Amino acid sequence: MKRSELPDLAAFVAIADSLSFRAGAARLGITRSALSHAMQHLEKRLDVRLLHRSTRGVALTDTGRQLFESLQPAFAGIEQALSDLDRERGSPSGRLRLHVSSGAAAAVVAPVWRSFLATYPRVELDLELSDGPVNVAAEGFDAAIAIRDFAAADMVAVKVSAPWKVVVVAAPSYLARRGEPVTPDDLTAHDCVQYRLDGALLPWPFMREGTRRKIAVRGAVTVNSSELALRAAIDGLGLAFIDDAVAGPFLRSGQLMAVLPEWSPSFDGYYLIYCGRRQVPLPLRALIDMLRARRTTARCSTDPGMVLPGVLAKV
Template identity: 40%
Template sequence: MKPDLTELDAFAAVARHGSFRKAADERGVSASALSHAMRTLEQRLGVRLLNRTTRSVTATEAGQQLLSTLQPALAAVASALQALQCQQQVPTGTLRLNVSRPAARLVVGPMLGPFMAAYPRIKVELLTDDGLTDIVAKGFDAGVRFGESLASDMIALPIGAPQAFVCVAAPGYLRARGTPQAPRELLEHACIGRRFPSGKLYSWEFLLNGQPLRLAVPAALVLEDDGLMLQAALDGAGIAYVYEAMAKPYLADGRLQELLQDCKAAASRFFIYYPSRRHTPPALQALIDFSRARG
C-alpha cells in the first residue's frame, strides 16, 4: 500500500522538529501514535527514514533525500489550500444568472453596479429569459423568477421588494371609452394582453371583496414585453396590466391613470433559486448576502 499525504506530512514534521513530541503537539496527536505511524511508513517504503535515540530524532540519508523532495511539494499543497481559503473569504469567479426580463429590470439590474463594486473579482453573466429554463442543464448558477414558477427541488430565497401589478390607461382612452369601476367591466374594453413564452395568455389578477379573482380579459393587442405594453397604453391602444414600479413615472406625470385601485391584488415576490447542493459557490453566496443586506 502506498503512503498517503498525511503520513508524508507527518514525517516531514518529525524531521523538521527533530522530535516526536513537538511534531505530535503540532498535529494534535500523541507522540506514541506518531512514532507508530512512522514505523508503519518505513515498513511500507522498505527503508529507514529516521534515526531514533533517547535524546533526538534525525533523518537518515534516505530520509533527507525524501525530505528534500517532499518539502517543496508540501509547500505547494499548503499554498494551494491557502489560496482556496482566500477565495472563500474574497469571492471570485464567474456567476451565471438566468433572469426574467421584469426581474432583471426591477430587481437584479439596479443592484449589479453596487454588487460589482463590492466584489470586483466576480464576473457576472446575466441572460434575460422569460421562459422556464432548466438552469442546471444550461449551466447557470441561479435563476430569478416569481415564486409560483419554481420547481420544487430548488432552493428559493426572496430577492428585492414585493412587486404589485396595476391596471393603467391613457387619459385620452378613458375619455373615449369610459373608466371601468369593477374588474368585470374590463370585458367591455380594449385590453392589452400578456402572452407567456409557453403560449399561455395571462389572466389578470384582482382582489374582490377579499377574494382573489382571475379574469381572462379580451385582448385587442397581445404582447410579451412590459415596455411595449406601457408604450401601447401611452398611445391609447387600451388598458394595460403591468408592474406598478414600471408604470410609476407615467402615473406621476399624468400620462397614465391607475384603474381599479381598490381591487389591486397583493404584491408578489421574485425569488433567486438554485439547485440544492452542499456548498453554494462563493460568488452566488455573495450575491445572496448582498441582496439580503439591501432588503
C-alpha cells in the first residue's frame, strides 16, 4: 500500500463509521466537498463502488462493508495509539466539537472555557449552539451538553450543573403597556414569543406546589433559539420563556423583569452526553474532569459540612 492511499482510506472509514458525509468531514476537520472528492478518488482507483449515495443518506455496499470491517480495527488502533501518546505527554490536543444548548452555554461552558483553554492551550473548542435534540455520533460531535431527556439509551450522561429554572420575562416597557400576568391562564391575553423546538411549537410548562400546567401561547413572533427569544423580549415584543442562566444578566440590569416566579418549572441540571462505545477523546476527558471538579467545589461551598470524593460519580 502506498502512503498516499492512507488519507483516502481514512476518509472512507470516517464516512462508514457514521454513514454521514457531514459527520465524517467534521471528524476529519475537512469540508464535505473535500471528503466527497477523496471518496471518488478512492473508488476510481480501486475500481469498485464502496458507498450507495441517495437523498436519504449514505449506505455501504457489500464490498464497502467488508473493507470497513477490515480497516476499522486498524484505524481504531492508530487513534488509540495517538491518544495514548497524548496521555503520556499529559497534554490533550485537537478539536473538541460540542453541541450545546443556549442555557448550557451560559451555565456550564462560559464559566469554564477561559480556564479550560488556558490549562489546555493545544485544544480547540468548536461549539454549535442549538436547543434541539442531536444525534451526537451521527452528526460528528464529541459530546452534547443539554437536558438529560436528549440522551439516548446507549449514551453516557454526566451531570455537569446544578438544578435550574425557566422564567417568564418581559421588558418593563411591555409590562407597563400590557400589564403583568398573575396566573399562567393570563398568558392567553398576552403577546408571547412562541418557541419552535424540533419542528413543533412548544407549549409553556408551569409547576406550582405539585400542580402542573401547559399553556399554548400565541404571539406575532416565533423563533427557534433562546437568543432570538431573549432579544425579542428585550425589544418589548412580548413575554418570553427563558432559562434563568440566560436571562440572569438582563434581569439584574433591569432590561427584563420576571413574572409568574412562583410557577417557574425546575430541571435537575444539564448533562454532558457522549457515546460510551467509543474511546473518550483526551480533550473531552479533560473537560469532564474540569466540570466535575467545578461541581464539587460549588457543592462544598454551599454546604461546608459535606464530605465529597474528589471526583463525582457518573449520574
